[in-house]
Amino acid sequence: MLMCVLFTNTAGNILLERFQGVQAEERLHWRSFLVKLGTDNLSGAHNEELFVASHKSVYVVYTAIGDISVFVVGKDEYDELALAEVLYAITSCVKDICQKAPTERAFLDKYGRVCLCLDEIVFEGTLEHTDKDRIRRLARLKPIAD
Structure with missing residues (x-):
């Protein structure tokens, strides 16, 4: 199960x-753990360099x-x-939506589209789609012609 994005x-x-x-009571723990993990390890990291951690059997x-x-x-x-495949699908869609490496402003300006794409990638804790073009069409709420 995908627990958190x-x-x-x-x-x-x-x-x-x-x-x-x-x-709900565990979410605060996960938020603080992930933020601390990012501040400790992502400063000076290359763009899109993947990092892996293990915590509480996840x-x-x-x-x-x-x-x-x-x-x-x-x-x-x-x-x-x-998880690396899920992360690749998410990052490629976010870069596509923001049309470059996202800044905080560009991300927040396109917040709604990011949420729609995230809903197409992850649904109720399972991976749904990874194809960027398919996700883009689904997020526009247009039917897919197979």
């Missing part, structure tokens, strides 16, 4: 979060794109490799 800025402020199957894969840090947390069948 979290977007933060370089200062560690949360821009977007999606939790699935995580109790996996965390995270990266920085532009001014945005993206964290994906999963357990069970979502190991490091599966």
Whole structure:
């Protein structure tokens, strides 16, 4: 199950979060853990360099794109490799929406489209789509001609 997708800025402020199957009282712990993980490891990291961590029998894969840090947390069948695929789909869609490496302003200006794309990639804790063109068409709410 994909437990969490979290977007933060370089200062560690949360821009977007999606939790699935995580109790409300545990969410604060996960927020603070992920923000601390990002501030400790992502300063000076190359753009889209993947980092992997393990915490409480779950996996965390995270990266920085532009001014945005993206964290994906999963357990069970979502190991490091599966989370890397999810993270790649998310980052490619965010870069496509913002039309370059996203700044905080560009990300917040396109917040609605980012949420729509995120909903097409991850649905109720499972990976749905990874093809960028298909996600773009689905986020525009247009039928797919197969």
